[in-house]
Amino acid sequence: MxxxxxxxxxxxxxxxxxxxxxxxxxxxxxxxxxxxxxxxxxxxxxxxxxxxxxxxxxxxxxxxxxxxxxxxxxxxxxxxxxxxxxxxxxxxxxxxxxxxxxxxxxxxxxxxxxxxxxxxxxxxxxxxxxxxxxxxxxxxxxxxxxxxxxxxxxxxxxxxxxxxxxxxxxxxxxxxxxxxxxxxxxxxxxxxxxxxxxxxxxxxxxxxxxxxxxxxxxxxxxxRQVSAHTLRVKFDGSPPASLTFTADAGDGWYAMPFEQFDQVEPILLSLRQSGCIVRDVEIGKPELEDVFIRVMQAGNEASQAV
Amino acid sequence: MSGEFSTLFYKETLRFWKVGFQTVAAPVLTAVLYLLIFSHVLDNHVRIHDVQYTAFLIPGLVMMSVLQNAFANSSSSLIQSKVTGNIVFVLLAPVSYQNFFLAYVLAAVLRGILVGFFVLVVTMWFAPLSFVAPWWILVFALLGGAVLGSLGVVAGIWADKFDQLAAFQNFLIMPLTFLSGVFYSIHSLPSFWQGLSHWNPIFYMIDGFRYGFFGVSDVSPWQSLAVGGGALLVLSAFTLTMLERGYKLRA
Missing domain, CATH: 3.40.50.300 (P-loop containing nucleotide triphosphate hydrolases)
Known part of the structure; x- marks a missing residue:
């Protein structure tokens, strides 16, 4: 049995x-x-x-x-x-x-x-x-x-x-x-x-x-459903138009998702080239919370996939 | 009998025993106060069935204590467990509804009889008492305790709040016990009330119980046994059905 x-x-x-x-x-x-x-x-x-x-x-x-x-x-x-x-x-x-x-x-x-x-x-x-x-x-x-x-x-x-x-x-x-x-x-x-x-x-x-x-x-x-890590940067100056930060919490911190770690350096480089001075950097791992929030917001569509 | 039954019975017994001052000593004192007051007022004026009033009163008070405490035990234990939520520990366990019923009712009978016994021991010195048919005394004490213990299970499960239980107790149990012949023989009542008393099952239990002491009663003890036994059967069937369906216990 x-x-x-x-x-x-x-x-x-x-x-x-x-x-x-x-x-x-x-x-x-x-x-x-x-x-x-x-x-x-x-x-x-x-x-x-x-x-x-x-x-x-x-x-x-x-x-x-x-x-x-x-x-x-x-x-x-x-x-x-x-x-x-x-x-x-x-x-x-x-x-x-x-x-x-x-x-x-x-x-x-x-x-x-x-x-x-x-x-x-x-x-x-x-x-x-x-x-x-x-x-x-x-x-x-x-x-x-x-x-x-x-x-x-x-x-x-x-x-x-x-x-x-x-x-x-x-x-x-x-x-x-x-x-x-x-x-x-x-x-x-x-x-x-x-x-x-x-x-x-x-x-x-x-x-x-x-x-x-x-x-x-x-x-x-x-x-894995959370596609990306998150790069969070705090800097003085205004970022170049080529960089699209997803969030600006208003406290000087900017966030941007990325897939691979080799993408991080070019981002920082282009910040420096446009005259920004980086004060602090954090890298966030994919978190269950992100999936949770997304699933809870989407809700009904996601249920089709189960 | 399984370990589940004996554990639940033990728990129910331990519960009231741990607060014995409130659950056993207090009701004994109450019964003694009734005796002191009523016998002081009435002893020289009233004889019932050719028995001195105080002697007549004692078995009534003993039985009333058995009944009220049996009811109080199962009903208050259940409502407390429900309100505080710890009833869940029994509900999560593989305790069958039959064992659940038996444990609560038998613990109620035990407390009722314990209180009744102490009331008897304290009050028997106040008047000459005879014990003509001790088996009837025991049978009706057990029967009365079981009926009220079972009624307590029903009330404890039905009531969602303490005041609902208090209403059940004050508007149903108290009138039924007080108007059942604890303090008087129903033969002394006008015929309408006498007839009405015959619809009260508790009257039969007190009457039969008293027969065990004096060998005289308003109705035959066999008739009382039949009514009391019938009441217990009907009530048990009702309570068991309620428990089996999980009424108010399982959503």
């Missing part, structure tokens, strides 16, 4: 009254991938995750996790999935350790202390194990949410905005841990507003807009 996809979403739509939160989404994520779901607020990322997790039922279409249908075989499907919710939710009655023990129990996992200790250690939570959830800072609560998603060792881990409102140190701890989990064979699906993070960690991305996938490709290909 073929290895099942970690996640298989087939023509899923979700209607909330008049609002079409998800519109015919089809998406396969292979085991072992690190996959990014990107899109502005309200694009449908969280709704898509909710249908994966069984928190919302699709109006039409099918979803399966590791080959288990999330509706007809929901118990198996949920055992395969660890979800870190976006909201900072917690149960104020319990300590960190109690919370994790209870969560293990919900998944039928008994005598889980060894694994719980290991998760606590990896998330720098060991010293807080017996603290009540109420007393933890926001960052610490976020770590517990991650820990809760992992108690049953799910092969597929979904993180909804894992680094929202999280300080630098935790962000690094978190990414280190996520990388390790991925190296151990876990499939990782995440949504994020930090495009830089997606760029650094995701092998493939899907961009969502108004409930539809408008772009779906490997990170490499997506970045």
């Amino acid at each position: 073929a290895v099942p996809d970690a996640i298989h979403i087939e023509q899923v739509s979700k209607q909330f009254g008049a609002l079409k939160a998800l519109d015919q989404i089809t998406l396969k994520i292979a085991q072992g991938e690190v996959f990014g779901l990107l899109g502005p607020n309200g694009a449908g990322k969280t709704t898509l995750i909710s249908t994966l997790a069984g928190l919302a039922r699709p109006s039409s279409g099918r979803v399966s996790v590791m080959g288990f249908d999330v509706q007809t075989d929901y118990r198996q499907a949920r055992r395969q999935l660890g979800v870190v919710p976006q909201e900072l939710v917690f149960d104020p009655f319990f300590t960190v350790r109690e919370t994790l023990r209870i969560q293990s129990g919900y998944f039928g996992v008994k005598n889980n202390n060894k694994w719980i200790d290991e998760i606590l250690e990896n998330l720098d939570l060991t010293s807080k194990a017996n603290a009540n959830m109420r007393t933890l800072s926001g960052g610490m609560k976020r770590r517990v949410l991650v820990a809760q998603a992992l108690v049953h060792r799910p092969p597929v881990i979904v993180l909804d905005e894992p680094t929202a409102g999280v300080d630098v140190e935790l962000r690094q701890t978190l990414w280190r841990f996520i990388r390790r989990l991925n190296a151990d064979g876990h499939t990782i699906v995440l949504t994020t507003h930090y495009l830089e993070e997606a760029e650094n960690f995701c092998q493939r991305v899907a961009m969502l807009k108004a409930g539809r996938i408008v772009l779906l490709d490997t990170m490499q290909n997506v970045l």
Whole structure:
């Protein structure tokens, strides 16, 4: 039998009254991938995750996790999935350790202390194990949410905005841990507003807009879509007519895209020849953000290509 | 029974136990205050079923405590989990809706019976009490706790806000319990109200419960058992259907 996809979403739509939160989404994520779901607020990322997790039922279409249908075989499907919710939710009655023990129990996992200790250690939570959830800072609560998603060792881990409102140190701890989990064979699906993070960690991305996938490709290909690097120059004097700078932010900085690095020197040369004195130079790499902005603006045309 | 059920039951029990001062001690005090006041006013004037009023009142108060606390436990736990959002931890887990139902209802029964037990232990010294048929006492305590615990699940899931739950409690649960014969025998009522009381399932549970103490009641305990059992069946079926469909829990 073929290895099942970690996640298989087939023509899923979700209607909330008049609002079409998800519109015919089809998406396969292979085991072992690190996959990014990107899109502005309200694009449908969280709704898509909710249908994966069984928190919302699709109006039409099918979803399966590791080959288990999330509706007809929901118990198996949920055992395969660890979800870190976006909201900072917690149960104020319990300590960190109690919370994790209870969560293990919900998944039928008994005598889980060894694994719980290991998760606590990896998330720098060991010293807080017996603290009540109420007393933890926001960052610490976020770590517990991650820990809760992992108690049953799910092969597929979904993180909804894992680094929202999280300080630098935790962000690094978190990414280190996520990388390790991925190296151990876990499939990782995440949504994020930090495009830089997606760029650094995701092998493939899907961009969502108004409930539809408008772009779906490997990170490499997506970045290649941004045709050029950007040369940014600050200078005194007026530039020659032969140079067409795309942007003048009004602060003395001018920007110009270029394809190859051997184009840079002639640009600077012609500036000098026309009497401009260069004060500062920056070279920008192609960024996911550029693709993101372009795709979000174009939106509907791009969806034809998927 | 699976690990999911026992964990959820344990969590629900631990939840109220951790705030036992509020969830157990406070309602016991309330019941004792009722007893002190009503027995002071009425004990020398009223006998019901040939039983001294204070003695008659005690089983009523015990049962009222069982019912109200069973309802309070499941309903308040659910609405808190919904409002704070931590209900998601149960919803993400492979907990079947049957186990979900059983865990919430049984934890509610446990709290109800615990409070009822303490009310009994504290109040039984105020009047001579007999225990003619202890099995009936237990059966109706369990049955009453389960009916109200199940009603609490319905209310906790239905209510979106605390004030909606309070309305459910104040305008439905309180009148049904207060007008069910906790403080009086319905035989003392005008016939219209007597007839109306027969439509209140809680009346049967209190009446049957009291039969266990004195061996006398307004209706036969078997009839009360049938009505109470029927109420539990209907309500359980309703609640389970609600949970299965994910009403207000799963979008």
